[in-house]
Amino acid sequence: MQVTRDFSHYVRAAGAGVQHIDLAVEGVHCAGCMAKIERGLSAIPDVTLARVNLTDRRVALEWKAGTLDPARFIDRLEELGYKAYPYETESAEAGEVAESRFLLRCLGVAAFATMNVMMLSIPVWSGNVSDMLPEQRDFFHWLSALIALPAAAYAGQPFFRSAWRALSNKTTNMDVPISIGVCLALGMSVVETINHAEHAYFDAAIMLLTFLLVGRVLDQNMRRRTRAVAGNLAALKAETAAKFVGADEITQVPVAAIHPGDIVLLRPGERCAVDGTVIEGRSEIDQSLITGETLYVTAEHGTPVYAGSMNISGSLRVRVSAASEATLLAEITRLLDNALAARSRYMRLADRASRLYAPVVHATALITILGWAIAGAGWHDAIVTGVAVLIITCPCALGLAIPTVQTVTSGAMFKAGVLLNSGDAIERLAEADHVIFDKTGTLTLPDLEVTNAADIPAGVFELAGRLALSSHHPVAAAVAQAAGAKSPILSAAEEAGQGVRAVVDGVELRLGRPSFCGAEALVVGATLDPEASVVAFSKGPEKFILTVRQGLRPDAQAVIAALKARNIGVEILSGDREAAVIAAAHALGIVEWRAGVTPADKIARIEELKRCGAKVLMVGDGMNDAPSLAAAHVSMSPISAAHLSQATADLVFLGRPLAPVVAAIDSARKALHLMRQNLWLAIGYNVLAVPVAISGVVTPLIAAAAMSGSSILVMLNALRARSASREIM
Template identity: 50%
Template sequence: MSETTRDWDAFITKGDSQNLHMDLAVDGITCAACIYEIERDLEKVDGIERARLNYTSHRLGVEWKQNTTSPDHIVSRLERLGYKVYPFDPAQVKERGDKVGKDILRSLAVSGFASMNIMLLSISVWSGNHSDIDEATRSFFHWLSALIALPTVAYSGRIFFKSAYRAIRQRNLNMDVPISIGVLLATALSLVQTIFHAKHAYFDSAVMLLFFLLAGRYFDHMMRRKTRSFAENLAVLKAESATKIQPDGSLLDVPLSKLQEGDLVIVRPGERISVDGLIVEGVSSVDQSLVTGETKLHEVSVGSPVYAGTMNAQGQLTLEVIKAAQNTLLDQVNKLLETAMEARGKYVQIADKASQLYAPLVHTAALLTLIGWLIFGAGWQHAIIIAISVLIITCPCALGLAIPAVQVVASGLFFDRKILLNSGDAIERLAKVDTIVFDKTGTLTTPDPQLLQEHGLSQQQLIEAARLGLSSSHPLSKAIVRAAYKLNINNTELTPLKQASETAGQGVAANVGEGEIRLGSPKFCGVKSKDLAKIESKYPEASIIAYKQANGTIHLLPVAQSLRSDAQTQVSRLLKRGYDVQLLSGDRASAVEKAAKELAIESYYAQLQPQEKIAYIEKLRGKGKNVLMVGDGLNDAPALAAANVSISPVSAVHLSQAAADAIFLGEPIAPVFDALNISRRAHTIMQQNLWLSGVYNLLSVPVAVAGYVTPLLAALAMSGSSVVVTLNALRLRLSFLSASEPDTTYKLGK
C-alpha cells in the first residue's frame, strides 16, 4: 500500500504577493523559549518568509514563497524539534484577525479620545460657570464639544444602536435599548442647548457612557474569544481528518469538510474513526465507549455501521462514508438533539431580565416627571429638559458593566481551573443547579481503559509486557503500557523490543534469549477456555488481554475503565453540599451498579437509550429541578442539551462538546465542583452589582426629577457607579486567591 500524503492544498491559503500561508496548531509548547526555537529554526529554511508563533493561542502562521519548500518539510522539521503540529482547515478558522474585537477596540479608543478632550472643555465650562466665563466662550466650548461628540457618538455608538434596533424589531427589550435612548437623547438635548446658548450641555456624559459600556463589551468579547480559540485548537489537535482512497488507489489525508458521501476511507488499527460509515472491507473490533457508553469491544465486519468517535482496535478497515442514514444511532441522536436545542435557549439572562424590568420603570418615571413639571406650571422646554435629564442619569452604565465584569473575572477563574465556558450565561445557570446527573463511561471513569490493580504481575514482568506492548496499537496493549509508565517511578523511557512483530488482530510476539514472549488475545497466547471463563466471570465488565512469559507461564490481565482518580472524593463533596447526584449510563447494569456503589450514588440507571436519558432529565426538570448534566458520549449529546446546564470532558465526541455549556480539561473531575462553586459566588456578586446600580438609580432619580441634575453631577455619578461595580466584581477573584477553599461553604436549602 502506498504512503499516505496529506492534501495540503486544502490547508494552504494564498497570501498577498504570491506567498503561501498556512496556520498550524502547535502541541507541546511549554515555555517561552519554544517561540525562539520554532521561529529561528523555520527561518533558516530557504523560501520561508515569515514564521510567527502566537504564544497566547499556540498557533503558528507560516508564509513561504511558492515552489521553494513544501508543507511536509515544515511539519517534519517541527516534529524533529519535538512539537506536534496540525494544520488548520481555513474553512474552520472563522476569523483569523479577530475582526469583531478590533472593531470594539477601535470604537473604544475613539470614545476614549473624545471623552478626554470633551472633559477638558467641560471642566473649563463648569469652573467658569462658578466664576467669570462669558457666554461667547461657553458657547464656543460647547460647539467644540459638539464637533467632537457628534462623530464619536455616531461611530462608537453604532454597536449599541444596531443591537437595539434588532431587539426592537423583534419586539424585545435588551439592555441596549435604554442605552441607545439615553445616549441619543443626551446628545440631542446637548445639541439643542448649544444652539440656544444654554448653560448646560451633556456631551461629556454621552461620550463617557459609551466609553464605559464599550469597555464592558470588550471584556465580554475577550472572554468568549479566549475560550473559542482554545476550543478551536482542541478541535484541530484532535486531527479532524481522514485518510481517503483516491480513485487511482493512492491515499490522501483530507480534512473532514472535504469528504463526501460515498468516499472510501481507510482506518488503521489504533486510530479513532472520524466519520460515520459502513464497513466495505476488513474485520475488527471497535471501542464504542464514546458513543454508546458501553465499555466492551464490539466485533464489526463488512456491512456493519461504525460511528465517528469510536476507536478501531484491531484490523485495518475500509469504510464508505455515509450521511446520518435513517434509523442509525447517529440519526436518532441528531433528531433528539435538534428538539432539545429548540426547547432550550429560552433562558433569559439576568441582565436582560433586569433591563426588562428597568426600561419601562425608568421611561415611566421620565414621562411622569414631564407631566408633573407641566402641571406645576413649568414651560414645555424646561419640562422636557428635566425629563431627559432623568433618562440621562438613569442610563444603565453600571448595569452594562455589572454583569460582564463579573463574567470576565469568573471566566478567568474557570480558565485557571481548566474549565472552558461555551456560553457566558452558563455561570448563572450553574449557580442554580440542585441536581447533578453524571454519565458513567468516560465521565466518571477515565476515557481510556486501565489495567486493573489486581493484575498479579511483578514490576519487572509488567515492564517487560509493556515494552512488548509498545509495538502494538491495540487499546488493551496501550493500557498495559500506561500502567507501566505509572509505576515507573524513575521516569525512564520504555524502549520497544527490537524483535517484536505484530500479528494484526491478535497480538505481538518477540524472541528474547530464553524463549518467546507474547502479548495479545487469550487465544493468541494459548489460554485454555476454562481459565478464560473463570477470569471473565470474576471481572464481568473487563476485557482480558493475555501475557505469556518466556518460560510458558501465562498471565491473564483484566483491563477495564476505572474511575477517575478523584471521582470518589469529588462525588462525596458534591453530596455533602446537598446536591442530588444521579448516574445515568448506557452501559450494562453490573458495571453501572459497581461504579454507583463505589461512589455512594443512590440513584442510578443502566442501559439507557439516548431518548430515555432525555426523558429522565425532562422528568427531573418537570419537577422543578435545575439539572446539571455531565457527560461525554454521543448518546449523551441530547441529554446535555436538554439539561439546564451541561459540562463535558475534553475527551468527549464533537457533538457532545458542541452541545455542552462548558468543557473541562485533564483527568481529574474536580473542575465540576469548582465550576459550581465559582458560579455560585459569581452569581451572588452579579446580584450585588445589580442592587448597587439599582441603589445608585434610587438615589439619583429624585435629584433628577427635582431638576437639580447638572452635567457635573451626571458625570460624577456615572463614573462613580461604574467603578464601584467593577471593583465589586474584582472581589470575586480576591476571594478565590486567598484560600484554596473560599468562604463559600454554602449548603443547598431544604
C-alpha cells in the same frame, strides 16, 4: 449595472439539510441590540437559528439548505440599523483593534475637553455668587462652547452613529436617548449663552460622554480578554501539514486537503494539524489542552495525538483519524463559541426590559417637560429637568447587568476546563443540589491500563505487546501501550471475538480470551480486581493472565468530598457489574449506588429525585447516558464522551481531572448571585434616580455622573465572577 454578491465561500454545512454562516456585525453594544437582531433575523422564513455573540459582535445564522441567499441577512441587518459582513477571524480582530483605538481617541478627546471645561466652569460657579460681570461670564461660556462643541462632535461619534442608524431605520436603541440628551444639553447651552444666561451645561454634556466612553472602553476590554481565550485556541490551529504522497516523499498541503487515513509527518517544534495515532517515531508532546497535564507526554507507536498539540523533540509519523473541522480542537472551539454566545434566562429578562426602556425613557422625559411647564415653570427649567431625566434613566446599566456576568463567567469556566453548551446552563447548574455520576469513563478514565504488568516477565510482556499491535481491540491497545511495543508481528492473524495469534520461531503465541489461550484455570484460581477485564497470553505451554481496567480519575476522591462539603448529594448509577460499582463507590466514599441499570432506570431515578424536589446534575459520558443527560435538571460530559452525549450535555469538561465539575458549580453559583445583584443594582438605581430627576433637584451634570457610575458599577461587579471556585483539595 447590477452587482451580484456571492457569499457561498463563507457558507458551510451544519448538518443534514442545514447551512451556516457567521456574520460580523458593527454597532452591537448591549442586550437590547442582541434581542432586536435575533428577532429580526428569526422572522425570515426558513431561518432555524439566529444567535448573537455579544463578546465578538458576531451573529451565527442557520437556515434550510438552498432556500435563502446569505446576502438577504446582510440586507436585513442593514434595515435594522447594523452594518454586517462575513466573519473572518483576521479581519474581525483587525476591526476590533481599530475600534478599540478609535474609542480610546474619543475618550482622550472627551477627557481633555472635560478637564478644560470644568476649569472654565469653576470661575463661573464662584462668580455667580460674587461680583463677576455678565461679560466675563459670557466669555467663559463661549470659551467652553469653543472647546465642548467640537470635542463632543468627535467624541460622541460612537453614540451618534449608532443612534442615527437606528432612527434612519425607524427603530431605537440605547444610544438614542444618550444622543438626544447630549444634543439637547449642548443646544440649550448655546441658546443660554446667546441669551446671556447665568447657567450653561457644556460641562454636563462633555462629562456625560467621558463617563460613557470610560464604560464602553472597560466593557470592550473585558470582552477582548474573554475572547482572547478563543483566540488562543485559534492560534493552536496549524493551517498546513506535511502529508506523505509516497513512501518517503512529503508535500506541504492545506489542512482541508487531508483526510482520515492519510499519513502526515510531525516534525520537532511543529503543532499537530490533525487528530491521529502515531505509527512511527518517538517524541515528547505537549497536549495540556486535552489532558490538562502540563508535563510533556511520551509519544510513540499507538499514542493518540490531537490537533493543537506541540511536538517537542523527535519526528513522528501520524495516521490521520480526523482533520479540519472534525478535530477535537475544532469541537472545543465550537463549544467555546456556544459558551460566549449563550443566552440565559436572566439575559432574556434583561432583553425584554431593555426593549421597553427606550420608549419609556423618552415618554418620561417628555411628560416631565410638559408637567413642569403646566405647573408654571419656564420652558428653560422644564427642558433642563427633562434632559436630566433623559440622561439619568438611560438603561445602560440594565443592558450590561447580565451579559457582562455571562461573559466573564464563560471565560472563567473555560480556564477551569469547562465549556457551556446551553444558554441557561449557568442558572440551572447553580441550583443543582444532587449529583449522579456514571462510573465508566466518568469517574474512571476513558483509557485502559494494565494493572499487573509488573508481575509478567519483561520478555514475555514485550512479545504480548508486539502481538497486541496486530489487533484493533481497545484491550489489546492497552497491552501494546503498556508494553511499549513498537513493531507488530506481521504474521499475526486475528480471530473475531477471540483474540490474535501468531507463530514466532516455531512457537505459537496467543493473546485474547482465557479460553482462546487455554488459560481458564489461571482465571478460576486467581483473586482478581472486580473492575478489571482479563486477557490471557500464551507462549507455547506458558500461560499468563493480564488484568486491564480503567483507573479512577486522579482527583475523584477529593471531588466527591468537595461536593459533600457543599451539601450536594452524590450517587453512582452505572450499567457496569455490581462488584465493579461497589469497588468504585467504596474507594470514593459514596454510599448511594446502583449497578446494572439501564438508560430507562437512570431516567426513572432522576424523575424520582425530581418529585422529591431535588435539582439533579447528571455527569455521564456514554451514548447510553444521552437520555438521562437530557432528563436531568442540568448535565455535564467529559470531552472524551460520545458525540451524542456532548450534544445532549449542557456543559463539557476538559482533561483527565474531575475537578472542573466542582469548579463549574462554584462559578455558576457565584454568577447567579452576581446576576441577581446586578439586576437589583440596575433596577434600584432607576427606582431611586427617576423620581429625584423628575423633582428637578438633579442637574444634567449630576445625571450624567449617576448614569455612567451605575453602568461602571455593574461591570466592576461582574468582574468578581473571574475567581469563584474554592479549593477542593
